[in-house]
Amino acid sequence: xxxxxxxxxxxxxxxxxxxxxxxxxxxxxxxxxxxxxxxxxxxxxxxxxxxxxxxxxxxxxxxxxxxxxxxxxxxxxxxxxxxxxxxxxxxxxxxxxxxxxxxxxxxxxxxxxxxxxxxxxxxx
Numbered sequence: 001x002x003x004x005x006x007x008x009x010x011x012x013x014x015x016x017x018x019x020x021x022x023x024x025x026x027x028x029x030x031x032x033x034x035x036x037x038x039x040x041x042x043x044x045x046x047x048x049x050x051x052x053x054x055x056x057x058x059x060x061x062x063x064x065x066x067x068x069x070x071x072x073x074x075x076x077x078x079x080x081x082x083x084x085x086x087x088x089x090x091x092x093x094x095x096x097x098x099x100x101x102x103x104x105x106x107x108x109x110x111x112x113x114x115x116x117x118x119x120x121x122x123x124x
Contacts, residue, residue, distance in 0.1 A: 003038030
């Protein structure tokens, strides 16, 4: 089972380098290598971060079972290069105050998502 979970994590990483994906997941490179090789299964908080950043559920990472998982299994469908370019272009047209407002909004969204993950983990 560990290797199957490792394969799913590798799929989630997509074209990103291991160091980049590890940093985004807030884990060490060695931990990511252990997870992808099947040597270890990530603990709950790490699974939650990976699921959130890649647009899948923890259930999908662990079991491969989730309605619509095929639709979001690859990070490219969530974070397309064209979508990122469009966001950067929008930011370039904004003044400093507007960019700060966008940054604050994103930070609030991240905090809300982290809170929801914590609540789900507490609920079991």
